[in-house]
Amino acid sequence: MFWRKKKDGANTSQSVEQTAPLVKAQQDMGATLVQTTSEPKARFVVGGGSSQSTVREIDHFMDGLMRRNPHEPEFHQAVFEFVETVMPFYLDHRKYTDARILERMTEPDRIVSFRIVWEDDNGVPHANKGFRVQFNSSMGPYKGGLRFDPSVNVSILKFLGFEQTYKNALTRLPMGGGKGGSNFHPKGRSDGEIMRFCHAMMSELFRHIGESIDVPAGDIGVGAREIGYLFGKYKQLSNHYTGGVLTGKGLTFGGSEIRKEATGYGVVVFAEDMLQQHGKSMKGKTVAVSGSGNVAIYAVQRAIRMGAKVVTASDSRGFVHLPDGFNDESFAILQDVKENRRASLAVLASEAKGVSYHAGKSPWTVPCNIGLPCATQNEIDEHMAATLVKNGIECLAEGANMPLTAQAIHVLKDANVIFGPAKAANAGGVGCSGLEQAQNAQRLIWTRQQVEAELEKIMRSIHKQCVDYAPVRNGVVDYQAGANISSFARVADAMLSYGYL
Numbered sequence: 001m002f003w004r005k006k007k008d009g010a011n012t013s014q015s016v017e018q019t020a021p022l023v024k025a026q027q028d029m030g031a032t033l034v035q036t037t038s039e040p041k042a043r044f045v046v047g048g049g050s051s052q053s054t055v056r057e058i059d060h061f062m063d064g065l066m067r068r069n070p071h072e073p074e075f076h077q078a079v080f081e082f083v084e085t086v087m088p089f090y091l092d093h094r095k096y097t098d099a100r101i102l103e104r105m106t107e108p109d110r111i112v113s114f115r116i117v118w119e120d121d122n123g124v125p126h127a128n129k130g131f132r133v134q135f136n137s138s139m140g141p142y143k144g145g146l147r148f149d150p151s152v153n154v155s156i157l158k159f160l161g162f163e164q165t166y167k168n169a170l171t172r173l174p175m176g177g178g179k180g181g182s183n184f185h186p187k188g189r190s191d192g193e194i195m196r197f198c199h200a201m202m203s204e205l206f207r208h209i210g211e212s213i214d215v216p217a218g219d220i221g222v223g224a225r226e227i228g229y230l231f232g233k234y235k236q237l238s239n240h241y242t243g244g245v246l247t248g249k250g251l252t253f254g255g256s257e258i259r260k261e262a263t264g265y266g267v268v269v270f271a272e273d274m275l276q277q278h279g280k281s282m283k284g285k286t287v288a289v290s291g292s293g294n295v296a297i298y299a300v301q302r303a304i305r306m307g308a309k310v311v312t313a314s315d316s317r318g319f320v321h322l323p324d325g326f327n328d329e330s331f332a333i334l335q336d337v338k339e340n341r342r343a344s345l346a347v348l349a350s351e352a353k354g355v356s357y358h359a360g361k362s363p364w365t366v367p368c369n370i371g372l373p374c375a376t377q378n379e380i381d382e383h384m385a386a387t388l389v390k391n392g393i394e395c396l397a398e399g400a401n402m403p404l405t406a407q408a409i410h411v412l413k414d415a416n417v418i419f420g421p422a423k424a425a426n427a428g429g430v431g432c433s434g435l436e437q438a439q440n441a442q443r444l445i446w447t448r449q450q451v452e453a454e455l456e457k458i459m460r461s462i463h464k465q466c467v468d469y470a471p472v473r474n475g476v477v478d479y480q481a482g483a484n485i486s487s488f489a490r491v492a493d494a495m496l497s498y499g500y501l
């Protein structure tokens, strides 16, 4: 059996075996980039503070989940991180245990899988896999992004769809959870190839989505350009203009102000709220960011505006280090290199002053007070987390989905680092998507100020929900537990209202 308690637990007697991606930290400048292999080996360890009976229940639950869903390490990890904090609350409420709600909520409503055939610039046909995981619609139509990346598989999309369900619940907007995408590799493809691929994908996807059914958006590899091609094809096939069927649209055809910036801005707003809750602030602090995509770019911008010094950004090929922090000039080059030229960060280092480039490394050995991982899942393992602690990190907010392994989170929490989990910290993106849907339904366009004000309200409300439900340990709010328990209760209560479905 795969999920098994370890006899000689490392820090407590509560160790259990698990799969998780291999991420190897190094001692030199920059740790090795994340390897998203699907055959990793590592361990889950239930965090200290859980009773033996709770650990037994988690063990039993995960054993069943892993038997029902073999070879899905990312999904196992996402569920483990959830049940680890929710289990005591779950066991305390018979209305949930009697209804077997945890078993029910970890099974997606459905998964659609299809073939996408498209033609490259040389007339050669290619076949890719396409998926949509419709995880849970208890709170509203399925809602969640599309990812284009060679690593995309059912395990990754189930983890993302599961996370999305609880993130969306925290926004308190009527949105269920879903996720989709393709193993298509967009890097190096021409604009014409991207267009043909998006059109081919929508030729099948359009049957499964709709403004009251399932509303996709962007994610890794899917930005405004791809959403434009997807929306255009949907409009042609359905022969009606339904703005609310996709979010992240361009401003000329139903998109919302601030959507592009929303996730990155929201992460920084959430980090600042967490810091203030603990009598601290981001002003004057050193911030390390990973990624240089949609989330990372606007996290960098907002953190600079808050008076922080942002010293890193990264991409899938390496990272840049700016000991004096980004300024207006280097930030403008970053935006241009990534949003327009779609080039490597090495170009930023060659064009801006005071920037060094570290090929094949990730930024987590650079000392910082605040960490904002905004690239991809499992970028930070326990070794990198220990390095961050050694270097004096005070607060970490997850911009990406599941950028930390379960053990890495324990390392931070054990060191009393303020930790903001993705489902709370990066909910600004989907929150703004909800506002885009509201504008589409009203057939109105809100001003930038209106959208920004509504978004701040959503982020503040998420922070409050976390604090209301969170235990406090050594003076530090456990936002992970707060976010998981609060969103669990909301989704579970809705599911109970529907009876046995």
Ligand code: NDP
Binding pocket: 033, 034, 036, 218, 219, 220, 221, 222, 223, 263, 291, 292, 293, 294, 295, 296, 314, 315, 316, 317, 374, 375, 376, 377, 399, 400, 401, 402, 426, 427, 429, 430
């Ligand atoms: P983008 O595609 O815009 O950017 C992703 C960034 O991460 C790029 O800089 C990319 O490098 C880098 N990256 C991708 N894979 C790896 C890897 N294996 N190792 C190191 N770096 C990598 O995606 P987003 O910014 O939209 O998404 C980033 C994260 O945020 C994802 O986890 C996503 O699920 C999450 N998220 C996104 C939201 C949104 O609104 N967009 C909302 C909530 C969460 P390169 O430039 O070389 O491609």
